Amino acid sequence: MRIPAQRTFFLVVLLLVLAAVESAAQQGKRYSVMDFHAAGDGSTDDAKAFAATWNATCGDSYSPTMVIPGGKTFLLSQIRLDGPCKSPVTVELDGKIVAPNFIWMTAAANLLTFYRVNNLTVNGSGQIDGNGDIWWTCFNQKKCHVRPILLAFASCNNLSVKNIHLKDSPDKHMTLFRCSQVQVNNVSVRAPGDSPNTDGINMAFSDHVYISNCSIQTGDDCVSILSGTSDVIVTNSTCGPGHGISVGSLGADGTTALVERITVSNCSFSKTMTGVRIKSWQGGSGKANGFLFENLNMTDVQFPIDIDQFYCPQGNCPQQDGAVAISDAKFINIQGTSSNPEAIQILCSKSVQCHGIYLYNVNLTCSGHTPQTRATILNAYGTIGGTVNPQVQFLGA
Ligand SMILES: *[C@@H]1O[C@H](CO)[C@@H](O)[C@H](O)[C@H]1NC(C)=O
Ligand SMILES: *[C@@H]1O[C@H](CO)[C@@H](O)[C@H](O)[C@H]1NC(C)=O
Ligand SMILES: *[C@@H]1O[C@H](CO)[C@@H](O)[C@H](O)[C@H]1NC(C)=O
Ligand SMILES: *[C@@H]1O[C@H](CO)[C@@H](O)[C@H](O)[C@H]1NC(C)=O
Ligand SMILES: *[C@@H]1O[C@H](CO)[C@@H](O)[C@H](O)[C@H]1NC(C)=O
């Protein structure tokens, strides 16, 4: 069948119009902070303008976008953007948000909090800079006990955070608390390797979290997964410097922990303290199970594989019987170098032993002067397959 040129042209125009209508319907109205009197000069506090913009955006029923335009710098102190909103909201962050360059709070607060916002997308090429330097110094001098978190999401459902850049947070960079259905993609985090407690992404009481294509260089955990969390995938991301990807610490002060179904795959770690780690305190209870650590590259990592049921950072913990039960942890295709001869450490308690540990094709060599790596295994049951170096000896299968 031959379609006349005129009709083809009409069809193309119709399709273009339909596509435009659809994308307009998806994106809805745009509310720029500039229209709500933000200064964007980097020195006037724009918190009020942001709150007013959010108020208008959140009350719009047709998938609006809050715009933080590029080429400008917005000084913000503590601000909380509350939901629920009338419809899905996009926050387009193309500009730069900076925190005040002085010690600006003394009670617990975050720089930017989204609370009870569902169906939220935060996207853009912009960045949030926490000006953390003064806070780290203050903390190291034992003066600042509470420090602001850069970007916090609490009580949310269906969140997507894309492309943005987080930098120099006074404390953790991004936290998820009671969040469900979260996607974090192509987010970068940068803070110096010696900046205290500057976790990249930290989550608790959250589920169905998918982190991909991220690059995290900080002074603490790259990703930290705490109790109440399940169904997490971290993939295709890079870590280091920092402390690696950690589950825990769990079971502090005799608490009951629950963490289930965690996957870390296709990631590389460079000069981190641990690679992948599960840590719990003595005296806790509950369980942590269903771990898959697969296709991981380690470069100069101190402890590439680490399970520790005796976590005690101050080194002053009394011996206790209870422990968070750790089971079903698979380590598959993990290769590279360890800066410490002890490349694999699996230390489980005598009263609550570890079960179902599986290692398959693990090859960790030493980057230091000692050529030989070793594994220390205590009270753990498990199996091995393929080639495993260093040699591992479990209590049984
Ligand atoms: C929030 O928006 C509503 C209308 O949607 C308006 O009546 C109210 O004044 C606004 N509040 C602030 C603080 O801007
Ligand atoms: C999640 O949010 C996106 C964008 O905000 C929206 O298109 C989608 O329908 C939401 N999904 C659910 C299950 O609510
Ligand atoms: C999320 O958005 C979807 C689609 O607009 C809507 O059906 C759903 O009710 C929203 N979910 C929440 C929790 O607001
Ligand atoms: C995300 O933001 C980038 C520009 O910063 C833009 O190109 C892209 O279309 C946005 N994606 C979505 C899904 O909004
Ligand atoms: C990732 O984010 C950066 C910074 O926003 C952006 O330049 C780049 O295009 C993004 N990559 C993709 C694949 O979207």
Ligand SMILES: *[C@@H]1O[C@H](CO)[C@@H](O)[C@H](O)[C@H]1NC(C)=O
């Ligand atoms: C990760 O990045 C790749 C390449 O830029 C892209 O194809 C893929 O869709 C991204 N993953 C997600 C979940 O967006």
Ligand SMILES: *[C@@H]1O[C@H](CO)[C@@H](O)[C@H](O)[C@H]1NC(C)=O
């Ligand atoms: C992983 O990241 C690389 C490089 O950024 C990209 O080419 C690839 O498509 C990504 N894969 C996935 C599954 O996201």
Ligand SMILES: *[C@@H]1O[C@H](CO)[C@@H](O)[C@H](O)[C@H]1NC(C)=O
């Ligand atoms: C990891 O990479 C492998 C091989 O490139 C791919 O088959 C697998 O789907 C990836 N895993 C995830 C969770 O993206």
Ligand SMILES: *[C@@H]1O[C@H](CO)[C@@H](O)[C@H](O)[C@H]1NC(C)=O
């Ligand atoms: C790990 O290194 C090998 C060899 O250099 C490479 O083929 C593979 O893609 C790397 N995998 C990741 C997850 O970086």
Ligand SMILES: *[C@@H]1O[C@H](CO)[C@@H](O)[C@H](O)[C@H]1NC(C)=O
């Ligand atoms: C383990 O890695 C070392 C260093 O990369 C390499 O020389 C050795 O052949 C590898 N062993 C196996 C069994 O792949």
